[in-house]
Amino acid sequence: MTRWFDLIADRKVIVCCGTGGVGKTTTAASIAVTAAQAGRNAVVMTIDPAKRLADALGVNGLGNTPQIVDGPWPGTLAAVMLDTGETFDDVVRRNARDAAHAERVINNRFYRNVAGTLSGTQDYMAVEKLAELTESNQWDLVVVDTPPTRDALTFLDAPRVLSRLLDNPIYKLVTSNRGGVFQIANRAAQTIVSQLGRVVGASVVDDAVTFFQSFEGMEQGFRDRALATSALLTQDATSFVLVASPRADTLDEARYFCEQLTSNDLSPDAIVINRTLPRPGVDATRAATLQHQLNQTSLESASIALSDLIRLSTDDRQRVQELAALAPEALLLTVPLLASDIHDVPGLIDFASRVCEPAAD
Numbered sequence: 001m002t003r004w005f006d007l008i009a010d011r012k013v014i015v016c017c018g019t020g021g022v023g024k025t026t027t028a029a030s031i032a033v034t035a036a037q038a039g040r041n042a043v044v045m046t047i048d049p050a051k052r053l054a055d056a057l058g059v060n061g062l063g064n065t066p067q068i069v070d071g072p073w074p075g076t077l078a079a080v081m082l083d084t085g086e087t088f089d090d091v092v093r094r095n096a097r098d099a100a101h102a103e104r105v106i107n108n109r110f111y112r113n114v115a116g117t118l119s120g121t122q123d124y125m126a127v128e129k130l131a132e133l134t135e136s137n138q139w140d141l142v143v144v145d146t147p148p149t150r151d152a153l154t155f156l157d158a159p160r161v162l163s164r165l166l167d168n169p170i171y172k173l174v175t176s177n178r179g180g181v182f183q184i185a186n187r188a189a190q191t192i193v194s195q196l197g198r199v200v201g202a203s204v205v206d207d208a209v210t211f212f213q214s215f216e217g218m219e220q221g222f223r224d225r226a227l228a229t230s231a232l233l234t235q236d237a238t239s240f241v242l243v244a245s246p247r248a249d250t251l252d253e254a255r256y257f258c259e260q261l262t263s264n265d266l267s268p269d270a271i272v273i274n275r276t277l278p279r280p281g282v283d284a285t286r287a288a289t290l291q292h293q294l295n296q297t298s299l300e301s302a303s304i305a306l307s308d309l310i311r312l313s314t315d316d317r318q319r320v321q322e323l324a325a326l327a328p329e330a331l332l333l334t335v336p337l338l339a340s341d342i343h344d345v346p347g348l349i350d351f352a353s354r355v356c357e358p359a360a361d
């Protein structure tokens with residue numbers, strides 16, 4: 001427990017990842033609660049547009065700016081729900097020459113309708129928001145709750161996502177570095193643009209061309225920022241926490257997340273196995289004897305349930321060992337299956353207090 005506490009007391013960024021429904025949001029919120037209890041200023045940020053984080057914290061709604069959640073702690077707890085569009089607007093404003101330049105880009109129809117939905121934009125903006133929060137100097141710790149998709153860690157690719165946007169064929173066609181003048185670069189490009197216009201509609205192409213033209217001067221700012229944000233994810237003060245369940249189907253998924261981290265030269269610093277079953281104080285042989293003795297009595301079904309629980313919790317422990325073997329360096333933690341969902345601060349405090357290292361066999 002102390003090592004878990006040390007991790008939460010020491011890191012600047014903790015990213016919770018794992019497959020759907022295992023308890024990422026609850027774990028992320030409980031980490032922020034533990035940090036606030038330790039006197040830190042912690043903010044938990046969710047990339048998931050579903051309202052689960054607000055639900056876990058027992059608040060009505062969350063937005064793109066940190067909202068303070070009150071609780072019995074000396075530190076601060078706040079929560080943010082990433083709004084990709086608003087974050088993109090903020091980035092444009094920061095990189096624009098002046099307010100008029102920013103408004104030109106933001107009001108462009110291509111930007112409004114397409115830019116925010118380009119694949120990878122959400123990933124890029126998630127890292128952007130993370131950087132904004134860490135740079136604000138307001139927060140000692142930013143906890144990131146990732147969405148329930150198998151590719152939740154694609155934001156590790158943020159710089160490549162940005163290059164995809166900037167390497168967009170239309171962007172390349174309309175930009176020319178000669179003398180800093182941005183224009184449809186040559187006759188061949190004009191032909192391609194007009195052919196494209198016949199397929200997708202001339203106004204769509206016009207909007208896109210205007211958008212990329214107005215992007216002039218922002219490119220370097222975007223590229224520099226992407227490098228800085230990717231450095232943020234690989235720094236020592238950033239930890240990844242893999243959340244998993246002891247159920248049979250999660251091993252493959254947990255392995256997949258470990259591989260995703262490894263391919264980015266990262267590894268989880270902790271594995272949280274959520275919803276573990278209690279370990280009865282009797283062994284399987286004793287339970288079988290009990291079941292035999294209680295045969296056809298009113299306690300027979302209870303003795304059968306005890307045997308089942310022993311079998312299930314033994315299987316769980318076996319799988320916990322297999323999960324631990326995926327990242328031998330990681331701190332292994334368990335959280336028991338609780339009687340009810342977690343949907344308010346007292347529930348999160350309770351959840352946080354139950355995170356512990358598994359007892360040795």
Ligand SMILES: Nc1ncnc2c1ncn2[C@@H]1O[C@H](COP(=O)(O)OP(=O)(O)OP(=O)(O)O)[C@@H](O)[C@H]1O
Binds near residue numbers: 019021146336340
């Ligand atoms: N240890 C636990 N015992 C009982 N219920 C739990 C436990 N951990 C989480 N839950 C409940 O399980 C549900 C799913 O948890 P949570 O939303 O944290 O998972 P998630 O991994 O973030 O899901 P998603 O992948 O959909 O984002 C919630 O209703 C939560 O309150």
Ligand SMILES: [Mg+2]
Binds near residue numbers: 025026048
């Ligand atoms: Mg979630």
